[in-house]
Amino acid sequence: MHLKYESTLREPLVDGVKDYHQVTEDIISPIEAKPGKLWYVGLVISICLLCFGVFSVTWEVYYGTGVWNLNKTVGWGWDITNFVWWVGIGHAGTLISAILLLFRQGWRTGVNRAAEAMTIFAVMCAGQFPIFHMGRVWMGFFVLPYPNTRGPLWPNFNSPLLWDVFAISTYFTVSLLFWYSGLIPDFATVRDRAKTKLRKLLYGIASFGWTGSTKHWQRHESLSLVLAGLSTPLVLSVHTIVSFDFATSVIPGWHTTIFPPYFVAGAIFSGFAMVQTLLIITRKILGLEEYITVGHMEAMNKVIVLTGSVVGCAYLTELFMAWYSGNPYEFAEFYKYRAAGPLGWSYWIMMSCNVISPQIFWFRKLRRSVLVTFIMSIIVNIGMWFERFVIICTSLYRDYLPSSWIYYRPAWPEVGFYLGTFGLFFTCYFLFAKYFPVIAVAEIKHVLKTTGKSFKEDMEKYEELPAEQFAHDVAHH
Numbered sequence: 001m002h003l004k005y006e007s008t009l010r011e012p013l014v015d016g017v018k019d020y021h022q023v024t025e026d027i028i029s030p031i032e033a034k035p036g037k038l039w040y041v042g043l044v045i046s047i048c049l050l051c052f053g054v055f056s057v058t059w060e061v062y063y064g065t066g067v068w069n070l071n072k073t074v075g076w077g078w079d080i081t082n083f084v085w086w087v088g089i090g091h092a093g094t095l096i097s098a099i100l101l102l103f104r105q106g107w108r109t110g111v112n113r114a115a116e117a118m119t120i121f122a123v124m125c126a127g128q129f130p131i132f133h134m135g136r137v138w139m140g141f142f143v144l145p146y147p148n149t150r151g152p153l154w155p156n157f158n159s160p161l162l163w164d165v166f167a168i169s170t171y172f173t174v175s176l177l178f179w180y181s182g183l184i185p186d187f188a189t190v191r192d193r194a195k196t197k198l199r200k201l202l203y204g205i206a207s208f209g210w211t212g213s214t215k216h217w218q219r220h221e222s223l224s225l226v227l228a229g230l231s232t233p234l235v236l237s238v239h240t241i242v243s244f245d246f247a248t249s250v251i252p253g254w255h256t257t258i259f260p261p262y263f264v265a266g267a268i269f270s271g272f273a274m275v276q277t278l279l280i281i282t283r284k285i286l287g288l289e290e291y292i293t294v295g296h297m298e299a300m301n302k303v304i305v306l307t308g309s310v311v312g313c314a315y316l317t318e319l320f321m322a323w324y325s326g327n328p329y330e331f332a333e334f335y336k337y338r339a340a341g342p343l344g345w346s347y348w349i350m351m352s353c354n355v356i357s358p359q360i361f362w363f364r365k366l367r368r369s370v371l372v373t374f375i376m377s378i379i380v381n382i383g384m385w386f387e388r389f390v391i392i393c394t395s396l397y398r399d400y401l402p403s404s405w406i407y408y409r410p411a412w413p414e415v416g417f418y419l420g421t422f423g424l425f426f427t428c429y430f431l432f433a434k435y436f437p438v439i440a441v442a443e444i445k446h447v448l449k450t451t452g453k454s455f456k457e458d459m460e461k462y463e464e465l466p467a468e469q470f471a472h473d474v475a476h477h
Helices: 018-033 037-063 077-088 089-100 106-110 110-131 136-141 160-193 199-204 214-247 259-286 293-326 328-338 344-362 370-396 412-435 441-451 451-462 465-477
Strands: none
Touching: 018 160, 018 293, 018 412, 037 412, 037 465, 077 089, 077 214, 077 259, 077 293, 077 370, 077 412, 089 106, 089 160, 089 214, 089 259, 106 110, 106 441, 110 136, 110 160, 110 412, 136 160, 160 199, 160 214, 160 441, 199 370, 199 441, 214 370, 214 451, 259 370, 259 412, 293 328, 293 344, 293 370, 328 344, 328 370, 344 370, 344 412
């Protein structure tokens, strides 16, 4: 008779023989040690990109949005494409943290912390594009409803663009609270191990006086569940509302009811791909292969192949409805301008990367390959960027007036702004990896008791003992 039952189909969530102290050492030590050369190289490149982005944005603010290649038909170009793409990237973090927590999925513990951080940084990047797209950014506060002296001038509550403001700011706030509340016990661990006064002070402030008492843990777990319950509908609502920016218009290719689920599936698809990219780099640089295991990657690859298939079905549904509706404008949009027009190359890149490529994950060997996973994560993100480009730019560059048709290509300030957000994202991520525990120490210790090899070996020894000896050893273990 075994002391506990665990399915043989489930592999351990933590590889190697680990005890609680070893877990703390493995995850906290990179914070206390000097970073390696790769970290410095990555940070310097990120800061360079960020500086270029700041310069590009400054140029745009000084000269106006005219320096972007927006034209008569394509009023939303790279900036809104990037906005939707970055918002999508931010979806996986809260999904992994909140929804998988509510469903008691143990495999989330190794990857949730980094995924939550990714969400915060991605939403920070996304939020800049609509602000600078306004041109006069110093008037940005006009979107906020507050008592003012401008008479009847109020935000247009019928506009989905305003809904974006509320949805994204709410999502960011709740995600930030969820992320930070999970960090508090780990900050206390770093504080207790700190050898300098400054480090002890800073991590002491960040940990809010955490002592690890039973009351603290009870409140922490209650807060986690409440925030998970709040976050779960937000994951679905944010990209649904972003899709309303398009679905509520009358532009052929946008005016469709399939957009909300289609956008949500696409966001999860791209978000998980970005999580894979970051975690594969993180586990390699910080030596965390035993905590971010191949099993974690396989689980996320299953989500990618599922959501990729949903996205593929959405593409085919759009094509079918364009034909079946009998609307000549819809038909022309999908069959002439997207698939065979001057920007048709972007459509086929999208189809290749998002529909065909992820199907290789039906094969277990490829699903568990780190190299294949890393390459596919980049391919999926490229494909999802092109999906947003196809939806926005190829729908706009052929409008109802053929006399205004014009080709669209971005200007250097648009490209620079986009690269700058990569700089911001990776600068934040590298600093996070250096000063924050990239894996939730407390949560790993929780699953270690049920899936750790050392725990299993201890239990096997106890099983062979006589009953009296077993009771004595367990009581004094």
